[in-house]
Amino acid sequence: MKSKQPENQYFDFFIKHKKNVLIVLLLILLLTPLLINYLHQKPLIIGEESYYHLTLSKQLEPKQFFNNPLPFLLSFLPEQTQFLLPLALAFLTIFLIFSLSKTKKISSRLIFFFFTFLLLTPAFIFTYITLSTYALFIFLLALGLYLLNKGQKNKYFSIIPLVLAACFDLISTFLLLTILIIIHFKIKKKPLALPWLILPALIFLILKRLLFHTPLVYGPFHLQQSLADLISDFGGAAGIGFFLIILAVIGLTVTWKRKNFYLAYIFLPPLIIAYIYNTQTIFYLSILITIFAAIGFIKLLEREWLLVTLKKFTILLIILGLIFSTLTFLNRVSLNSPTADEVDVLTWINRNMPNEAIVFSSPENSYYISYFAQREPFYNLDTKNKWREEQTKQIFEAAYIQDLFPLLEKNKISLIYLTPKMKAQLSEEHGLLFLLQNERFKLFYSSEGTEVWVFKSVNQN
DSSP states (O other): OOOOOHHHHHHHHHHHTHHHHHHHHHHHHHHHHHHHHHHTTOOSOOSHHHHHHHHHTTSOOGGGGGTOSHHHHHHHSOGGGGGGHHHHHHHHHHHHHHHHHHHTTOOHHHHHHHHHHHHHOHHHHHHTSSOOHHHHHHHHHHHHHHHHTSOHHHHTTTHHHHHHHTTSOHHHHHHHHHHHHHHHHHHHOOGGGHHHHHHHHHHHHHHHHHHHOOOSSOOOOSOOOHHHHHBGGGTOSSOBOHHHHHHHHHHHHHHTTOGGGHHHHHHHHHHHHHHHHOGGGHHHHHHHHHHHHHHHHHHHHHSOOSOHHHHHHHHHHHHHHHHHHHHHHHHHGGGSSOOHHHHHHHHHHHHHSOTTOEEEOOGGGHHHIIIIIOSEESOOGGGTOHHHHHHHHHHHHOOSHHHHHHHHHHTTEEEEEEOHHHHHHSOSSSSHHHHTTSTTEEEEEEETTEEEEEEOOTTOO
16 A cells, blocks of 8 residues: 655645634635734725725615625625625635535545635635625525525525525626526436526526616726736736646646536636626636636646656645735735725815715726715726716826816816826826826825815816
8 A cells, every 4th residue: 555645644634624724724814904904004895896885885776686785785784894794704605615515525635725725816815805796696605505405494495595696797697597507407317407497597697687787797896907817916906826727727637528527617618708708707717717726736746756856846836836926915905995095085075075076086996986085986997988988098198288178177077086006107297197287276185195186167266
């Protein structure tokens, strides 16, 4: 009988105590950003999507529930405790998936490496340090499947979370229906019944779109960059580490001809298409990629290498690469908006500027303007208003006052909100920053580089 290789023995120790290891890892990864925000005197809730939902929670309409239950949940929570919601969802979801994995007798190794890699993924961390609809959807899906597996009596209770899980965007509803169809098919094992399952699912998706105008994907909530949003090492908002993608490629080659993994391939094409359409779906894609990455890493561990030293070096390099991606992402958390100074300036707008004022800024700042300043931002990314998108581009690119002033007057823009991040991306020698020196602009308020400029229209007295 062959003895275990030393590196496998080390991993076996962590796998044996996987629950405690993963809990500690989860606490470190999710509490670190909260601590960073607290030390920087920033709001504990960050991210554009978070403030999109928080704004909706203050202006609820019953019809919105069928498109997005998260704002309704937030409306019941005291503001002081809302930052705890992502942390609670993370713990509950992992507990439920752990329990499900036991009933399905999934390999302890696969479970451990899947969760370890997933927790280290910036897409996961960002989802669970912000107020994300996808975090709530995954929890409801996991709860529904957990109850579905707990026997005949609990099966009926599973209807509640599964119905609630159908109240999100179309890509989430599609994933839910696909999973339920697969479960039903595996239990009944009647291939001829498959079309009769798919047809009602498609009708439901179409009706959801027509009756409730449900979006295909939420957002976008930031300016999208396909490559950077996928690979976090390139400086995207979240994404996946480069080494995780390498492991996933290895996992794909390993599972290509294995029948017990064919179900994972069903989700690959629609999730890739959804990501190309809107990078907001990176969280769903990262879960699937992490499954293949865990399989790829296990293959590297179990395979016999001619050069044992090379094997150890390769595994160490991969682990360090994954950790580096995570640490780099955590280091960027302190740069995320809103900062204490931004909140100060936006709150000043709320207290001192006219209610009808329209605020021009970077589209990514629109969600903070709506929530803290309680004023209308000129352009929201999620509205997909092509006219305002083009007008925003022209305002930023205007080279002369005769180009800029008509744009501001036509769109009734009276306030310009600038952050240090915006100013770093704009030129001081031409364009908007340079034109602010004109006498028709006045700096009304500033705090550590965050500024409010007032534009005086010729129609004003």
